[in-house]
Amino acid sequence: MGPSPAPDWPALAVVGLGGAVGTSLRAGLAELIGPSPSGLPWATATANLVGALLLGLILGQFAAPGRQTARHRLIRLGLGTGLMGALTTYSTLISETLHLIDQGRAALGAAYLLGSLVAGLALADLGLRLSGLLDRSRHAGPTDSVGGGSARPEPT
Numbered sequence: 001m002g003p004s005p006a007p008d009w010p011a012l013a014v015v016g017l018g019g020a021v022g023t024s025l026r027a028g029l030a031e032l033i034g035p036s037p038s039g040l041p042w043a044t045a046t047a048n049l050v051g052a053l054l055l056g057l058i059l060g061q062f063a064a065p066g067r068q069t070a071r072h073r074l075i076r077l078g079l080g081t082g083l084m085g086a087l088t089t090y091s092t093l094i095s096e097t098l099h100l101i102d103q104g105r106a107a108l109g110a111a112y113l114l115g116s117l118v119a120g121l122a123l124a125d126l127g128l129r130l131s132g133l134l135d136r137s138r139h140a141g142p143t144d145s146v147g148g149g150s151a152r153p154e155p156t
Helices: 009-033 042-062 070-087 090-102 106-139
Strands: none
Touching: 009 042, 009 070, 042 070, 042 090, 042 106, 090 106
16 A cells, blocks of 8 residues: 555645634524524524525536636635535534424424425525526626627627
């Protein structure tokens, strides 16, 4: 067995930095939202759902075919793996679901778990679609927009 490859220090650095920011954002969001009188963990749900939408946008922008440059990879790792990985939290989702079930609120726990998963997938898909729309609007000519007229020159 040969020597292991050298660590990819730039990738590790951007993931670590993104993770520190994401964790801080999640903690701040939990403080801002606070505990819910209904018992539903809104802070975790908000972090996970916003994170799913943003991850869809990030992947659409930085992991799409033709965007596999070293720069795009580092941005994707820092924002997607680091920031969104730390902002969102599957382990807390499961822990909070089990807590609701332990409190005798199994229906709320199941709704929270399934709702989070379905809404998260839908929002990630929406993020990917929005990314595609952003690409199309960015690459459209100045006259390709609605009300902008034809892309063909006017006869003289």
